[in-house]
Amino acid sequence: MTKYARDEFDRVPETSARQGVHRAVAESRHRRRLVPILAVGVAALAIGLVAFLFMPKPGFTSAGDTLAVSAEQSGSSAAASPAPTASSEAPASQTASETPSAPAAPSATPSAVAAIDKTQPVAVFNGTTTAGLANRVGSTVSTAGWTLGTLGNWGGVPQQRSVIFYSGAAQKGNAEALGQLLGIPSVVDSAEFQQPLVVVLAPGFK
Template sequence: MTKYARDEFDQVPENSSRQGVHRDAQATSRPALWPVLTVGAVALVLGLVAFLILPRLGFVAPSAAPSVSTSAPRQSSAPPSAAPSASSIAPAASPAPSATPSETPSATPTAAPVDKSTPVAVYNGAGTAGLASKVAGLVQGGGWTLGTVGNWGGLPQKSSVIFYNAPAQKANAEALGTLLGIQQVVEAPDVQQPLVVVAGPGYQ
C-alpha cells in the first residue's frame, strides 16, 4: 500500500488493452558479417592468382617507370667556351723562308758548250752565184767543221735560216747564227744533217 491517496490514474480497467507510451522491448539487430567475409575471401583469392599464376602465363604488370640500364654520358665540369680557340681554326703557319738561301744561283746561267767539230752544211737559197762558197768560208774561218756545200733544194726561204735536227744542237746553231749574222734558228727533226745553214735572199 502507498501512503498517497488514490486518484483517477489508479483505476485501470482489467479487460482493456494497454495504452500509453510503453513499447515492447525488441532485441537489438546485429549487422550480418558474412558479406564482409565473402568480399575478403574473394580479394585474397584474386591476390594469390595474380601473384602466383599470372606470371607463369606470361602476364607481367608493366612497371611504373622503365629502368635505364645505360648510364648518362659524363659531362665535363668545365663549361664549353663561347667561341672555338684560334689555334683550332687557323692552320699552322708555315715557317718563314730564310733570308739567305743555302745555295745562291748564279746571276747568269751557264751556257751550253759549243761543239765546233759538228759538221755544218751550207746551202745557197737566194740564187746568187757564189753565195754558198762565201758563207762556207766564214764557217771555216770560225773554226767549224765544214760539211756539204751547194744549192738549197728544199722549200724556198724568204730569209736566211739555220736548221738543227736535235735539241742538243741548239747551242751550236745559236753560235753559228751569231757568227754569220743569222737570227732565225729553227729545230727541224727531219733534216738529215745536224746543222744546216741556208743563205736566203738579202744575205750580205
C-alpha cells in the first residue's frame, strides 16, 4: 500500500478504450509512403509481362527460321562462287599413272625355236615296204639344216604310225621341230636308243 492518498489520476475507467495517438500518426505515414512504391512495382510488373509476351526474344530463333537462313546463305554462296571449269591438262602424277605402258616387243625367236639344236644327229629308219624312203626323208632333214645320222630299214617292233623317239627332256623341242618338218605329230621319250633323235617311218607315210 502506498503512503500517498489517491487522486483523480489514479482513477482509470475499466470500459474506456486505450488509444495511442502516436501510433495512429505513424501508421498513416507508412501507408502514404507505400502507395507510390506499390504503384510503381505494379506498373513495372505489367510492362515486363507485356514485353515478355509481345516483344521478340533476342538469341532465340525457331528451327524453320534457322533452316531458311541456312538455305539463303548456301544459295547466295553458290551463286557467288564461280562454277568449276574442267582443266584441259591432267596433273603430272595422274598423267604418268594413267599412261599405258608400251607393250614389250615380242621376241623375234620363240623359246621353242631357241631351244632347237640342229647339231644333234637324226637317225631315219624305214618301217614300210617303200624302197629308198629313208634316204628321201634323210635328204629332207639335212636340207633343213639338221645333222644327218644313221639311215636304214626298221628292224624293231612294227609301228602302226610314224613316230619320232627322243632321249631325255632336253631333246623334246628338237623332236617337236622335226615332227613339224616331216608332218609327224607323235613324239615319244625313250631311252632304248643310243641316239638322241630317231625317226621311224610307218606304213602310210607320204
